[in-house]
Amino acid sequence: xxxxxxxxxxxxxxDSINRRLARALEKLADGRLQFHELHIGELPHYNDDLWDxxxxxxxxxxxxxxxxxxxxxxxxxxxxxxxxxxxxxLDWGTRxxxxxxxxxxxxAITGTSSGVIGTAVGQSHLKxxxxxxxxxxxxxxxxxxxxxxxxxxxxxxxxDDSIRKxxxxxxxxxxxxxxxxx
Ligand code: FNR
Numbered sequence: 001x002x003x004x005x006x007x008x009x010x011x012x013x014x015d016s017i018n019r020r021l022a023r024a025l026e027k028l029a030d031g032r033l034q035f036h037e038l039h040i041g042e043l044p045h046y047n048d049d050l051w052d053x054x055x056x057x058x059x060x061x062x063x064x065x066x067x068x069x070x071x072x073x074x075x076x077x078x079x080x081x082x083x084x085x086x087x088x089x090l091d092w093g094t095r096x097x098x099x100x101x102x103x104x105x106x107x108a109i110t111g112t113s114s115g116v117i118g119t120a121v122g123q124s125h126l127k128x129x130x131x132x133x134x135x136x137x138x139x140x141x142x143x144x145x146x147x148x149x150x151x152x153x154x155x156x157x158x159x160d161d162s163i164r165k166x167x168x169x170x171x172x173x174x175x176x177x178x179x180x181x182x
Contacts, residue, residue: 003178005033006068010075010083010111012041017147021112022074023156028164028171033178035072036064040089051096058092065093065101070178071135075111077122082111086126094133103134106181108174110143118144138177143170 007026011018026035042057044050050058065071075082093101109126111119123144130137143166151160158164 002034003069005035005070005072006064007035007037008040008073008086008089010086017112018074018076020152024152024158025167025171027156028168032175038064040085043089043092046088046091062101069182071105071107073109073126075122077113077119080121082122082126090129090133100134105135106178107135108138112145112147114147116146118146120144136181138174141170141173
């Protein structure tokens with residue numbers, strides 16, 4: 001059965017390389033996973049008071065999480081951490097108290113930057129937080145991707161053989177992870 005994956009892209013940039021990576025990963029999942037991007041940029045800053053008159057964006061986000069089998073974060077590294085955009089979404093997901101949307105969801109993390117460490121430090125912080133929030137995070141294989149623009153076609157396919165093989169193996173592992181823990 002096709003599994004539904006809620007995808008958080010940690011960048012709002014129109015030409016985000018992380019969104020390009022997310023699209024490439026969806027293609028490589030080859031119909032086994034259906035991606036639904038969580039529009040985390042539409043969420044207000046977390047504020048307990050807003051539960052009294054819940055913004056539509058938060059209601060949609062919580063509903064999408066309730067109907068997702070798994071979570072995938074594709075994120076840039078910001079100053080050796082991960083973007084506040086994602087932290088804000090994570091916090092919304094943990095509330096109301098007792099209704100943690102993340103609990104027991106199989107999850108995976110990847111990300112890309114032009115730098116050689118390919119978001120490794122940012123992903124490490126994010127992994128720690130996602131584990132603390134109750135997600136069942138896939139820890140191997142790790143996927144720290146140094147972005148090579150020439151390796152991706154406009155339609156999202158990966159044209160570089162070794163990168164395609166690596167990313168395909170990452171997605172194969174994620175599919176297995178979801179089957180095992182979902
Ligand atoms: C960055 N960038 C960056 N890159 C990196 O490898 N390590 C880092 O710690 C940082 N820090 C950082 C902070 C801030 C505030 C910005 C805006 C950028 C560069 C970053 O990888 C680059 O802008 C990517 O293109 C961001 O990904 P998207 O937006 O293209 O998906």
